[in-house]
Structure formats: C-alpha cells, structure tokens
Amino acid sequence: MPTATPAPAAQPEEKLTKKDLTGDHPTWCPGCGDFAVLAAFYKVLEKLQIPHEKIVTMAGIGCSSRFPYFVNSHGLHFIHGRALPLATGISLSRPDLHVFVFGGDGDGFSIGGNHLDHAARKNVNLTYVIMDNFVYGLTKKQTSPTSPIGFKSKTDPAGSVDRPINPMKKLISGGATFVARTHAAQVKHMMEMFERAIRHPGFSVVETLSECVVFYKGAFDDGNPRKGGVFEEIEEKKWDSTPEDDKRHDVTDEQNAYALADLRYPGKFGVFYEVDEIPTKNHLEQQLAEQAQKKTEGAGAVDLLKKRFSLMK
Amino acid sequence: MAAGSKFPSVEKAAGQDSDHDDLPHESIKDAVIRFAGNSQDGIQTIGGFLARLAGRSAREVMTYMTIPSTISGGPSIFQVHLGSGEVLSPGDEADFLVTFYQHSYDAHIESLREGGVCLYDSDNVEPNLDDKRFKLVGVPITSTSIEAIGGTAKDRGKNIFVLGLVTSIFNLNRTKLTEIIERQFKGKGEDVFRNAMLAFDSGYSYPLGKIFDKTFDLKHGESKDADRVTTDGNTALAYGLIAGGVRYGAGYPITPWSPIMETLRAELPKYGGNFSQAEDELAAVSIALGASYAGHLAVTGSAGPGLSLKMEALSYATMAELPLIVINVQRGGPSTGLPTSVEQSDLLQAIYGSHGDCPRVVLAPQDVEDCFYIAIEACRIARKYSVPVIVLSDQALSSRIEAFPEPDFETTVLPPELDQEPRDGSFKPYPLDGPTRHAPPGTRMTGGKYPVVTGLEHDEWGHPTANPQLHQQMTDRRRDKIVQLGEEIPTPEIFGGESGDVLLVGWGSTWGPIREATLKARDEGLKVSSIHFRHLHPMPNGIGEILERFEHVFVVEMNDQGLYGHGQFATLLRARYCDSRIQSITKSDGLTFKIREILAGIESGRKAVPAK
Numbered sequence: 001m002p003t004a005t006p007a008p009a010a011q012p013e014e015k016l017t018k019k020d021l022t023g024d025h026p027t028w029c030p031g032c033g034d035f036a037v038l039a040a041f042y043k044v045l046e047k048l049q050i051p052h053e054k055i056v057t058m059a060g061i062g063c064s065s066r067f068p069y070f071v072n073s074h075g076l077h078f079i080h081g082r083a084l085p086l087a088t089g090i091s092l093s094r095p096d097l098h099v100f101v102f103g104g105d106g107d108g109f110s111i112g113g114n115h116l117d118h119a120a121r122k123n124v125n126l127t128y129v130i131m132d133n134f135v136y137g138l139t140k141k142q143t144s145p146t147s148p149i150g151f152k153s154k155t156d157p158a159g160s161v162d163r164p165i166n167p168m169k170k171l172i173s174g175g176a177t178f179v180a181r182t183h184a185a186q187v188k189h190m191m192e193m194f195e196r197a198i199r200h201p202g203f204s205v206v207e208t209l210s211e212c213v214v215f216y217k218g219a220f221d222d223g224n225p226r227k228g229g230v231f232e233e234i235e236e237k238k239w240d241s242t243p244e245d246d247k248r249h250d251v252t253d254e255q256n257a258y259a260l261a262d263l264r265y266p267g268k269f270g271v272f273y274e275v276d277e278i279p280t281k282n283h284l285e286q287q288l289a290e291q292a293q294k295k296t297e298g299a300g301a302v303d304l305l306k307k308r309f310s311l312m313k
Numbered sequence: 314m315a316a317g318s319k320f321p322s323v324e325k326a327a328g329q330d331s332d333h334d335d336l337p338h339e340s341i342k343d344a345v346i347r348f349a350g351n352s353q354d355g356i357q358t359i360g361g362f363l364a365r366l367a368g369r370s371a372r373e374v375m376t377y378m379t380i381p382s383t384i385s386g387g388p389s390i391f392q393v394h395l396g397s398g399e400v401l402s403p404g405d406e407a408d409f410l411v412t413f414y415q416h417s418y419d420a421h422i423e424s425l426r427e428g429g430v431c432l433y434d435s436d437n438v439e440p441n442l443d444d445k446r447f448k449l450v451g452v453p454i455t456s457t458s459i460e461a462i463g464g465t466a467k468d469r470g471k472n473i474f475v476l477g478l479v480t481s482i483f484n485l486n487r488t489k490l491t492e493i494i495e496r497q498f499k500g501k502g503e504d505v506f507r508n509a510m511l512a513f514d515s516g517y518s519y520p521l522g523k524i525f526d527k528t529f530d531l532k533h534g535e536s537k538d539a540d541r542v543t544t545d546g547n548t549a550l551a552y553g554l555i556a557g558g559v560r561y562g563a564g565y566p567i568t569p570w571s572p573i574m575e576t577l578r579a580e581l582p583k584y585g586g587n588f589s590q591a592e593d594e595l596a597a598v599s600i601a602l603g604a605s606y607a608g609h610l611a612v613t614g615s616a617g618p619g620l621s622l623k624m625e626a627l628s629y630a631t632m633a634e635l636p637l638i639v640i641n642v643q644r645g646g647p648s649t650g651l652p653t654s655v656e657q658s659d660l661l662q663a664i665y666g667s668h669g670d671c672p673r674v675v676l677a678p679q680d681v682e683d684c685f686y687i688a689i690e691a692c693r694i695a696r697k698y699s700v701p702v703i704v705l706s707d708q709a710l711s712s713r714i715e716a717f718p719e720p721d722f723e724t725t726v727l728p729p730e731l732d733q734e735p736r737d738g739s740f741k742p743y744p745l746d747g748p749t750r751h752a753p754p755g756t757r758m759t760g761g762k763y764p765v766v767t768g769l770e771h772d773e774w775g776h777p778t779a780n781p782q783l784h785q786q787m788t789d790r791r792r793d794k795i796v797q798l799g800e801e802i803p804t805p806e807i808f809g810g811e812s813g814d815v816l817l818v819g820w821g822s823t824w825g826p827i828r829e830a831t832l833k834a835r836d837e838g839l840k841v842s843s844i845h846f847r848h849l850h851p852m853p854n855g856i857g858e859i860l861e862r863f864e865h866v867f868v869v870e871m872n873d874q875g876l877y878g879h880g881q882f883a884t885l886l887r888a889r890y891c892d893s894r895i896q897s898i899t900k901s902d903g904l905t906f907k908i909r910e911i912l913a914g915i916e917s918g919r920k921a922v923p924a925k
Contacts, residue, residue: 020761023763023765024776052757052763053754053755053756053757053758053763054754054755055754056754068765069765069767069777072761072762072763073763074752074753074754074755074756074763074764074765075763075764075765075766076606076633076765076766076767077765077766077767077768077769078599078629078768079599079625079626079629079768081595082595082596082599082626084596085563085591085592085595085596085597085599085600085603086599086600086602086603086606087603088589088596088599088600088603089561089563089589089599089600089601089602089603089604089605089606089607089611090603090604090606090607090754091603092561092587092589092600092603092604093560093561093586093587093603093604093607093608093609093611094607094608094609094754094755096755097607097754097755114592114593114596115592115595115596117592118591118592118596285582285587288582288587289582289583289585289586289587291582292582292583293582293583293585295583296583299583301555301556301584301722301726301728302722302723302726304583304584305552305555305556305720305722305726306722308552308580309542309552309719309720309722311496312365312368312542312543312544312548313365313368313369313540313541313542313543313719
C-alpha cells in the first residue's frame with residue numbers, strides 16, 4: 001500500500017503530554033465549540049505519540065484558524081483561504097512531517113474552495129479539520145457558504161437566499177480519500193474520527209460541527225442529545241456475513257456515501273468515504289525523483305549541470 | 314553594424330568546405346539574417362541551429378523572434394545576428410532576408426537595409442522587381458525541397474533546405490552544422506535525420522553561380538572561449554535557479570513563463586526535489602512558500618497578470634520574513650495585453666504591488682547569460698536576508714538565443730541547506746538587533762516552546778502583538794535589512810566616459826541596445842555614457858555622484874511615460890535623487906529598442922531639455 005505517512009514513533013525519547021502541547025490560552029469566546037476540538041486534538045496526539053518536532057499545525061484566517069497559536073508545535077498562521085496549498089508545499093517537500101490544517105467553513109469552502117478540490121484530487125498527505133459553524137464569526141455574523149437558507153445575518157438581514165454547499169458531497173466528488181463528519185459536542189466520536197484521519201495515508205478531512213455561541217447559538221442542537229437532538233452514527237460494514245451487515249455502510253461505496261450526504265439535517269455522523277489504495281502525491285513525486293536519480297546514477301548537482309550544459313554546445 | 318575593420322586577417326575555420334571557390338568571397342564582420350514565414354515552418358529551428366553554430370565558432374550571436382499569440386500559428390519571424398565581434402542587439406535592419414510567402418515579403422521587405430539581399434521562394438512570392446533598393450534573388454524553395462526529400466514530404470524540409478543554402482552563401486562550417494542537425498534529428502528516427510540531410514545537401518549544393526556573383530565570408534569569431542554554450546533566457550534562468558540551490562517550486566502556466574516551469578518540472582526530480590503545477594497562481598505562490606517555510610528555498614513565477622494574483626501571499630512573505638524566489642517574465646500589459654510581446658511595465662508592480670509597507674528585493678537580468686547568474690544572486694539574497702526576491706525577466710530575453718562561456722559550476726553552485734540543528738530557549742526568529750533566523754519544522758526546540766510563523770504583526774519571538782512601538786520597530790527592521798542589502802551591492806560601472814554630456818540609464822534586457830547606442834553615439838563624436846542596473850530595489854548607492862557628472866540623464870525603458878512624463882524606473886530615480894534633469898526615453902510598441910530609436914530619443918531630449 002502506498003503510504004508516505006511516517007509511522008508514529010513506538011518509543012519516543014520523552015513522552016509527549018498534553019502539557020507539552022498546550023500553547024497560548026485560546027482567545028475564543030466562552031462556550032465556543034472550538035475548545036472541545038482543541039482538547040480532542042491534544043488527546044489524540046498524546047495517544048499517537050508523534051515526535052513533537054515533527055508536528056506542524058497551520059491555518060488560514062477565521063476564528064478557528066487561530067488554532068496554531070493554541071498548540072505548542074511548529075506552526076504557521078497563513079492568509080485567508082490558502083492554508084491547503086501552503087500545507088501542500090510543506091507536505092511535498094518534507095514527507096517526514098505530520099501536517100495538520102485547521103480552519104472554518106469560510107476559509108475552506110468559500111475563499112479556499114478551489115484549493116480544497118485540488119488538494120483532494122492530488123491526495124496530498126495531510127489531515128484537514130474543518131470547524132464548521134455555518135457563519136462568519138471573526139467578522140461578526142455574515143452569511144457563510146454553509147449557512148442554511150433563511151439564516152438571518154448582517155449580509156442577509158431578510159434571511160440567506162443562496163443554497164448552502166454540501167460539505168460531504170463536495171469532498172467526495174473532489175477526490176478526498178478520507179471524508180468524515182463529527183460534532184464538537186461528541187468528544188469521543190470526534191477523537192475517533194481524528195485518529196482515523198491521521199492514520200489514513202493521503203488527504204483526510206473531518207468536518208466538525210462546532211457551534212458559534214455568539215452568532216449562531218443552537219445551530220447544532222439537533223445533533224446533540226443533551227440539547228434534545230439525535231446524534232446518529234453511521235454503522236460501518238463489519239463484513240461478518242450477517243443479514244444486518246447488508247444494511248451497513250461500505251466506506252468505499254461512493255454512491256452510498258452520496259446517499260448518506262443527502263440525508264436531511266442533522267444527518268448522520270462518522271466516516272462517509274475512505275479508500276486506501278489511491279497513491280498519495282507524496283509517494284508519486286518521491287517515485288519520480290527516485291526514478292530520475294536512478295537514471296542519472298545519483299549524480300550531484302555540479303555533474304548534472306555540467307552534463308546538461310554540454311548539450312548546449 | 315559597428316564601423317571599421319578591426320580584424321585584418323581572415324582565416325577559414327577548420328572543416329570549412331570550399332565548394333564555391335569559383336565565386337569571389339566578400340569578407341564581412343557580421344550579418345543580420347531574417348527568416349520570415351509562418352510559425353509552423355520551423356524557422357525557429359534553423360535560426361537556433363545558426364545560433365548554436367555561432368556559439369561553437371567563437372562568434373557572438375543574438376536572435377530575435379516574433380511569435381503569433383494565436384493557437385494555430387501564423388506569420389512569424391526569426392532573426393539571427395551573427396558577429397565576429399561583440400553583438401549587443403538583434404540588429405535594427407536585416408542584411409539578408411529570406412521570405413517564404415507573399416505576406417512575408419510584403420511585411421518584411423522594408424526591414425531590409427538598402428543594398429541588402431532578399432532571397433524569396435519563387436514558388437510562392439512575386440516580388441516587385443522594379444524595387445532597385447535591394448538585390449532580389451528567387452529560388453524555388455518549396456519545389457526544390459520537395460524534390461530533394463521525395464513527393465510526400467509536402468512543405469516540411471524547406472527550412473533545412475534554406476539552412477543549406479545559407480550555409481553555402483555565407484561559407485559557414487558545414488561539418489559543425491551537420492553535427493548539430495544530427496544531434497537534433499537522430500533521436501527522432503533515421504528517416505527524419507536522412508530527410509533532413511537530403512534537404513540540407515540539396516540547399517547546400519544549389520548552384521549559386523546562377524543567382525549570385527559572390528558569396529560572403531563571415532569572419533571567424535574573436536571570443537577566447539571557442540566552445541561556448543548557446544541557449545535562451547528562460548533555460549538559462551531555470552538552470553540558474555537549480556545552481557542557486559532551488560529544489561522545490563510551483564507554478565501555473567502562462568506565456569512567457571511556462572517554459573521555465575516545464576524545465577523545472579522535468580529537472581528537479583533529478584536533484585531530489587519536485588515542482589508542482591498548481592490550480593492557480595495563488596496556490597502556486599502558497600505551495601512555494603510552504604516549501605520555503607519547511608526549510609527548502611523555493612520558487613514560483615509567472616508573467617504580469619499572475620504576479621498580480623500572487624501579491625497577497627508576497628506580502629505575507631515580507632511580514633513573516635520567509636525567503637522565496639519569484640520570477641516574472643514580463644510581457645505587454647495591462648490585462649492580457651500583448652502576451653507574446655515585450656515590455657518592462659511590471660517594475661512598480663514588483664516593488665510596490667502588495668498592500669501595506671512591504672519592502673522587498675527586485676532584480677533584473679541584462680542578457681541571456683545574466684539570466685543564469687541573476688537567479689543565483691536572487692537565491693543568495695533570499696537566503697541571507699530571509700526575504701522574497703522578485704526577478705524581472707521579459708519576453709524578449711525569454712526566447713532569444715545567445716552564446717556565452719560555460720559557467721564554472723564548481724564555484725557558482727550553491728548547495729541547498731536544511732538547518733534542523735536543535736534550538737534552545739534563547740531562540741528568537743526576529744531579533745531587533747540581528748538577522749532573521751527561522752527554525753524549520755522538524756527542528757527540536759529544547760527550550761520547550763515551538764515557534765508559530767504569522768502574518769500578524771509580532772514580537773521578536775514571532776508572537777502576535779498590536780503593540781504600537783513594536784509595529785514601528787518591526788517595520789524599521791523589515792525596511793532596514795533591505796537598506797543594508799543596498800550597501801553591499803556594487804555601484805554600476807560607467808560605460809563610456811566618466812563624465813560628459815549624456816548619461817543613458819537602463820535596466821534589464823535593454824542592456825545590449827543601450828550599450829550599442831552608446832558606442833554608436835561616441836563614434837559620432839557625442840559624449841554619451843551609460844550605466845545599467847541589475848539590482849533595482851534596493852538600488853545600489855553612489856548613483857547621485859554619477860548623475861551629477863552629466864548634463865543630461867535619459868532613462869531608457871520599455872514602458873509608458875506615465876501621467877507625469879517619466880517611465881517607471883525614471884520615476885524611482887527622480888524620487889530618490891530629486892534631480893529634475895532625469896528624463897525618459899520610453900516606448901510601448903511591444904518591440905525591443907532599436908539603436909536608432911535610442912539615438913533619436915537622445916537628440917530630441919537634448920533639444921527639449923536645455924543643459925543646466
């Protein structure tokens with residue numbers, strides 16, 4: 001199986017703890033769903049024991065995109081919408097690193113929407129967590145690409161009129177090789193999704209519904225049993241030849257993944273789509289380099305240049 | 314071109330055939346040969362062969378081509394200026410014109426100098442035989458080359474036929490040319506090579522006695538390096554980047570930048586790196602910045618429209634103080650403009666195009682050879698100062714071919730560096746009193762605190778802050794390091810007299826024409842000198858003292874005079890030196906400067922602005 005994901009270190013020199021990973025105190029509003037996402041990320045990193053210096057956390061612009069400051073790791077806070085191509089450059093030039101991108105719905109689906117499709121189809125090895133709150137929070141309540149029709153915002157005082165995008169369908173059709181959906185109020189489920197995304201070789205995305213308690217309070221109550229909603233998980237096939245298994249979801253079945261994505265809000269949560277056999281761009285580029293260097297018998301820069309210039313004579 | 318025969322003895326190069334010794338030879342010092350046809354006729358190929366032959370015969374060469382910006386081709390020219398001495402421009406007028414079609418004849422006959430030779434395809438062209446300004450020579454190019462190769466070859470091969478003819482007319486080295494043809498065509502199959510040689514021999518053995526009363530003997534070159542390399546500006550630039558240690562990059566296709574990204578895509582894997590074709594210009598600059606942040610100096614590039622799209626990310630690179638190389642192969646603008654023509658109108662965009670106070674480095678190569686060295690200089694500066702560096706090449710440099718000595722790779726190549734030495738608790742990426750020092754990911758931070766690189770204003774540790782005093786201090790810091798670079802770069806040398814009547818100032822690819830115009834004006838007794846800038850921002854110091862020694866200063870550049878009468882670099886010079894004598898010679902016709910245009914600009918400018 002092609003994989004450029006370095007295996008998490010089995011026995012690191014020093015154990016990586018939540019304390020090591022804690023960066024600045026988050027500037028998010030009290031009650032923001034993003035706190036839970038941060039806590040889940042710490043816990044998963046603790047569990048996987050990735051070498052501290054190999055972790056890179058980056059983001060574009062938005063409330064959730066402040067994430068890198070709150071994780072004590074190598075990090076980068078970039079410009080609006082371009083975190084994915086930036087992460088692509090890091091991942092392709094440094095396959096030894098674990099690359100994490102965090103951001104919101106505006107960053108990922110609106111200004112950065114084109115990059116999402118291309119990072120997905122290229123299957124760049126990285127993990128992307130989209131903290132979706134259905135609203136622009138940092139700029140104080142404008143309509144976002146995932147705001148439902150009728151949502152009243154400062155840019156749509158009479159209610160939003162544009163159809164929202166369907167994140168799961170966009171990601172699957174874009175070519176992402178791991179697509180999951182979770183809820184920030186369901187920490188155990190969120191951790192499981194994060195862990196599976198990190199272990200996946202290739203472009204893995206987790207859409208995490210994360211409530212903005214100031215500008216879109218109660219947006220995800222329908223998916224939260226503590227608020228009277230229903231959190232329904234996708235049942236994945238166990239391949240146990242039981243009659244029940246027929247009804248379960250095969251994560252490699254693209255058609256069924258679209259059917260799940262079309263369920264009425266709040267829909268289901270879990271892994272919608274996962275394929276492992278598509279090679280990562282990291283792997284393909286590495287192969288190109290290996291083949292080229294085999295042909296030139298590993299010649300150094302000076303010799304390669306001399307040889308090339310001799311053909312210009 | 315340049316008058317006077319400095320080279321008394323004419324020696325024939327070894328391997329030169331003498332089939333036409335029955336005709337008298339006229340010895341010439343240089344020749345401007347223009348091929349006019351359609352872009353699919355392969356005239357670029359034979360022009361390239363002649364240029365390569367010049368490089369292998371210690372001659373100087375400069376080519377010039379026009380390419381239609383249509384998809385299916387169209388009228389196109391390829392001009393080759395071959396000289397035994399210094400060749401500084403592709404030539405104002407042709408000495409020898411080959412026209413394949415009636416439209417070629419109609420469009421280009423006026424570009425021939427009086428007394429020049431027009432060789433036309435008598436199968437396609439009906440010339441004006443009453444025009445006695447030129448020597449008109451008809452050869453049935455199409456039918457003879459079809460006959461040579463065989464009936465099925467159609468129009469193909471007539472370029473090689475003409476090459477054979479030109480080889481014979483100018484007594485060029487047939488053996489060396491045959492080697493060059495062999496190298497080009499052998500790989501495409503024995504049949505292709507055999508047909509090419511049939512066409513070449515047919516042209517070469519064409520009975521010249523019927524059409525000429527003499528042949529020309531192009532003097533052997535003067536250059537000490539008999540074995541020089543011959544290539545175009547885009548190729549030289551791409552390999553300069555590799556020599557400068559660039560191993561990663563990303564781009565999006567756009568004329569005339571695309572050949573650089575094509576070369577890097579094919580070459581970088583050999584050096585252990587990779588180059589990505591991005592979904593757009595914004596992604597391209599971001600991918601490259603990602604690689605640079607990760608510790609590998611990276612490149613992105615484009616033409617003017619793409620540079621505009623990269624501006625937000627370039628501002629980030631200045632703020633975060635990340636190194637990056639950005640190539641801009643300028644073309645005619647604004648907007649889609651003239652995609653296959655030349656202009657130097659992106660200078661102010663390169664320097665000032667981003668939002669905020671965003672100082673950065675801008676360089677420009679002066680000729681094809683310099684495309685190689687300017688790329689290495691860009692890499693050196695980007696690393697030393699941890700800044701984005703923009704290189705302004707242009708369409709003329711991108712495709713024209715020149716010969717130059719092979720670089721000394723042992724001394725010029727910079728190895729890529731990835732510094733992952735552990736950093737302790739005293740690590741500060743942006744010290745107020747020292748150079749930028751990033752710790753790329755993968756570096757262990759033994760003090761326990763890991764750095765976050767940001768586009769927000771930050772303190773010495775890179776931590777975001779809106780502290781008023783720190784924004785001032787950090788703005789100073791980002792500016793001062795560029796000012797410091799200005800101290801280290803050399804003042805341009807004056808070409809011509811150290812003082813005088815007129816100083817011509819140039820940058821980028823106008824170097825050759827300005828130098829030739831300077832020589833010509835001095836031949837005519839005028840006190841004209843010139844200086845040339847490779848470093849445009851920051852400019853080197855010591856320019857004010859030079860300006861003061863001349864009565865008139867004319868900045869020669871291929872852009873518009875603007876609302877206030879001054880070209881883009883002239884505007885910068887005036888801003889720095891507050892010298893109202895700084896005037897402009899500008900043009901926006903999408904073509905390179907002709908020598909006579911510069912001389913005319915001097916003449917009218919001197920009249921318009923009385924000396925101090």
